[in-house]
Amino acid sequence: MTSLLEGARRLVTRGSDLGGRIEALESAVSAARGRLPDDVVDDAAGVVDRAGSRLRLSADHTVVAIAGATGSGKSSTFNALTGLELSAVGVRRPTTSWATACVWGSEGAQELLEWLGIPPRHQTTRDSMLDSSGSLSPATRREDRAMEGVVLLDLPDHDSTEVAHHLEVDRIVKLADLLVWVLDPQKYADAAIHDRYLAPQASHAGVMVVVLNHIDTVPEDRRASMLADVRRLLDADGLSDVPVIATSARHGDGIAELRAEIARRVADKKATRARIEADVRGVATRLSEACGPGRPRSLAAGRVQALDEALADSAGVPTVVEAIERSTRMRARAATGWPVVSWLSRLRPDPLRRLHLDLGADGRLLTGRARTSIPTATPVQRAKVDTEVRALADDVSAGMTRPWADAVRRASLAQVDDMGDQLDAAVSGTDLGVSTVPSWAGLVRVVQWLLILAVLVGGAWTVALAASGGLGSSSVPSVSGIDLPLLLLIGGVVLGILLALVCGPLVDLTARRRAAAADRRLREAVSQVSSALVVAPVEQELDAFRAVRNGLDQVLAT
Numbered sequence: 001m002t003s004l005l006e007g008a009r010r011l012v013t014r015g016s017d018l019g020g021r022i023e024a025l026e027s028a029v030s031a032a033r034g035r036l037p038d039d040v041v042d043d044a045a046g047v048v049d050r051a052g053s054r055l056r057l058s059a060d061h062t063v064v065a066i067a068g069a070t071g072s073g074k075s076s077t078f079n080a081l082t083g084l085e086l087s088a089v090g091v092r093r094p095t096t097s098w099a100t101a102c103v104w105g106s107e108g109a110q111e112l113l114e115w116l117g118i119p120p121r122h123q124t125t126r127d128s129m130l131d132s133s134g135s136l137s138p139a140t141r142r143e144d145r146a147m148e149g150v151v152l153l154d155l156p157d158h159d160s161t162e163v164a165h166h167l168e169v170d171r172i173v174k175l176a177d178l179l180v181w182v183l184d185p186q187k188y189a190d191a192a193i194h195d196r197y198l199a200p201q202a203s204h205a206g207v208m209v210v211v212l213n214h215i216d217t218v219p220e221d222r223r224a225s226m227l228a229d230v231r232r233l234l235d236a237d238g239l240s241d242v243p244v245i246a247t248s249a250r251h252g253d254g255i256a257e258l259r260a261e262i263a264r265r266v267a268d269k270k271a272t273r274a275r276i277e278a279d280v281r282g283v284a285t286r287l288s289e290a291c292g293p294g295r296p297r298s299l300a301a302g303r304v305q306a307l308d309e310a311l312a313d314s315a316g317v318p319t320v321v322e323a324i325e326r327s328t329r330m331r332a333r334a335a336t337g338w339p340v341v342s343w344l345s346r347l348r349p350d351p352l353r354r355l356h357l358d359l360g361a362d363g364r365l366l367t368g369r370a371r372t373s374i375p376t377a378t379p380v381q382r383a384k385v386d387t388e389v390r391a392l393a394d395d396v397s398a399g400m401t402r403p404w405a406d407a408v409r410r411a412s413l414a415q416v417d418d419m420g421d422q423l424d425a426a427v428s429g430t431d432l433g434v435s436t437v438p439s440w441a442g443l444v445r446v447v448q449w450l451l452i453l454a455v456l457v458g459g460a461w462t463v464a465l466a467a468s469g470g471l472g473s474s475s476v477p478s479v480s481g482i483d484l485p486l487l488l489l490i491g492g493v494v495l496g497i498l499l500a501l502v503c504g505p506l507v508d509l510t511a512r513r514r515a516a517a518a519d520r521r522l523r524e525a526v527s528q529v530s531s532a533l534v535v536a537p538v539e540q541e542l543d544a545f546r547a548v549r550n551g552l553d554q555v556l557a558t
Contacts (some may be wrong), residue, residue, distance in 0.1 A: 018273060018276060018280075021277075021280055021554060021555045022051050022052065022055075022280060025048055025280055025284055025551060026048045026551075027547055028284070028287060028551030029041060029044045029287075030547075031543075031544040031545075031547035031548045031551070034407075035403060035541070035545075036287065036291060036404075036548075037290055037403060043286065044283045044284070044287050046174075047283045050279070051276045051280060053115055054115075054276060057111055058108040058109060058111065059269075059272070060105070060107075060108055061103070061105070061109050062149055062177045062178060062265065062269075062271045062272060063112070063116065063175065063176045063177045063178070064150055064151065064176065064178045064180060064262055064271075065153040065155055065172050065175075065178070065179055066152065066180045067155045067180070067181055068182030068184070068193075069157055069159045069183075069187055069192065071186075072184040072187070072213055073213035073214055073250070074155070074157070074213075075154055076213070076249035076250060077182050077258070078100070078154035080247075080249045080252060081147075081255065081262070082102045084126075098119055098156075098168065099118055099154060099155050099156065099168060099172055100118075100122045100124075100154040101118045101122060101123045101151060101152065101154075102126050102152045103123065103124070103125050103150070104126045104148050104150045104151075104152075105148045109125075109151060116172065116175055117171070146260075146263040147259065147263055148266075150266055155172055156169055157169075158192070158197065174279075176207075177274075177275045178207050178208075178209070178266075178275070179204070179208045179209070180258070180262070181193065181198065181208065182213050183210060183212050183213065183230065184213060184214060185212065185214050185215070185218050185226060188212060188229075188230055189229075194237055198237045198239060199237040199238065199239075202237060202238030203278050203285070204275070204278040204282065205238070205241045206274045207274050207275045207278060208239065208242045209258070209265075210234060210239075210243070211244075211245050211247050211254075211258060212230055212245070212246045213248065213249055215253060215254065216251055216253060223246065227246055245257055245261065284556055285556065287548070288552045288556060291545075291548050291552065292399070292400055294399035294401075294404075294545075294549075295399070295549065296542060296546035296550075297396050297399075297542065299542070300395060303392050304535060307385075307392055307530055307534065307535075308523065308530050310385045311385060311388075311419070311529065312523050313381050313384070314377040314381040314382060315377075315424070315426070315427055316374035317519065317523060320432075320518070321518060321522065324432055324514060325514070326511075328514045328515065332437055332438060332506075332507040332511065333507050335437045336444040336500060336507060337503075338499075339448055339452050386416075389412050392412060392535075393405075393408050393411075393412040393413075393538060394409075396542060397409070404541075404545055407541050408538055408541045408542070411537035411538050411540065412534050415533040415534070415537070419529065419533055422529045422532075422533060423529055426526060427522060431521065432514075432518045432521070432522075433514055433517055433518055433521070438510050440506070441503070441507075448500070451492040451493075451496040454488045455492035455493055457485075458486065459489045462485040462489055465485060
């Protein structure tokens with residue numbers, strides 16, 4: 001947009017923010033694409049393109065388009081302003097759909113004429129045509145100097161039966177810097193011009209002039225009332241600031257006043273800026289109406305948390321957490337229990353392995369499963385997820401217009417179909433922290449096996465002494481009067497059982513802690529899925545809404 005800013009500096013006074021406002025509108029258009037009605041967005045994009053193109057072209061020329069209905073004297077007015085018979089009038093009116101151009105000051109105008117789409121055969125340079133003849137009077141020279149920089153266009157009849165004619169009028173009306181509408185005393189109230197051109201251009205009053213031609217055909221006592229009626233109709237169209245000039249192109253009445261009005265508009269170099277500003281403001285107003293007055297909102301943390309909780313339930317996180325606690329308790333008891341009986345716990349299936357969790361890569365290859373065996377979400381759980389997704393979208397879209405609310409809703413639901421697989425992958429890919437027994441349980445396991453070894457040694461020693469009749473002999477080592485073999489046998493059994501009982505509360509505490517830690521990790525994984533599939537798309541829509549609203553606020557700032 002650098003070229004826009006450079007062009008804007010050439011066209012407007014120092015300190016103008018026209019370039020910045022066009023940039024803001026361009027940003028708003030980009031963010032609104034696919035979210036607001038296409039016709040409104042396309043119109044805004046067209047204004048941005050036209051404004052950018054116009055700003056890159058000649059800043060020394062003002063495009064003045066003369067438009068009117070058949071018989072209004074539009075071409076006669078054009079000829080009267082140029083002092084040349086450039087446009088055919090009456091029955092000599094050509095059937096061409098092209099506009100005719102007359103340029104005062106040709107330097108730098110060619111690119112502008114090409115942008116306007118005026119063929120070379122329909123272009124005339126006023127100064128080169130007349131100056132070479134040397135026939136200009138001093139008064140005419142003064143008039144030409146006053147019109148320096150004018151590109152005057154005579155448009156086809158807007159009410160022509162030829163479709164190409166009014167299409168050309170519609171095209172040029174969007175490009176001209178200043179519009180001169182020529183009305184006829186017989187048809188000045190015609191709805192064709194008021195409803196199609198004048199009223200819709202109410203925001204462009206500052207770049208319009210209305211001419212009531214053929215005033216010579218109106219009796220003098222009726223002229224004032226007719227002009228007042230024209231004024232009334234324009235006021236009803238929202239064009240109260242548009243001047244009305246009575247002319248007679250045939251006799252030259254009012255032409256000097258019209259030429260002076262055009263020259264004044266050209267001299268202050270504001271017509272081009274005013275036209276672009278009117279275009280930008282007008283389309284930004286339409287875009288703002290489609291966008292709505294709502295202000296950008298943020299996702300409420302509580303709403304996101306409610307969605308995460310619903311997804312966690314749907315993904316079976318409570319089931320997995322319960323399995324983790326039971327599995328940890330089972331594994332820790334197997335490690336810390338009395339080995340003689342603790343092996344019985346291995347006969348019970350591990351809750352995590354039944355869910356195909358915590359198997360490791362090799363385990364998954366062996367089972368040939370890519371998914372877990374967590375029970376699928378129930379209809380109630382799925383309904384709760386749908387409700388929370390809908391509630392989240394409705395909460396942030398409150399106050400938005402229907403197009404924005406629909407865009408937020410679409411974004412929130414766009415990837416819901418992938419949610420089941422994503423949640424299952426998140427759960428199965430989470431490190432549950434239960435692949436190894438706690439270090440203290442490993443130490444207890446070593447102690448338990450040492451006690452079993454003591455029991456075996458004590459038992460074997462006792463049996464050997466009993467067989468040899470040496471049991472109770474003074475030659476057998478003893479502790480506090482108890483033979484050492486018996487002490488090892490009985491003490492190993494008692495200590496092993498007591499140690500298993502003492503470790504029970506630690507096993508329960510460890511199981512709860514591991515379950516709680518796994519619950520946090522699982523919910524974090526679920527939250528990441530929620531963020532990727534629902535929250536992030538919704539936030540993207542909110543960012544787009546914020547970009548549109550902020551851009552339009554900058555454009556429409558007074």
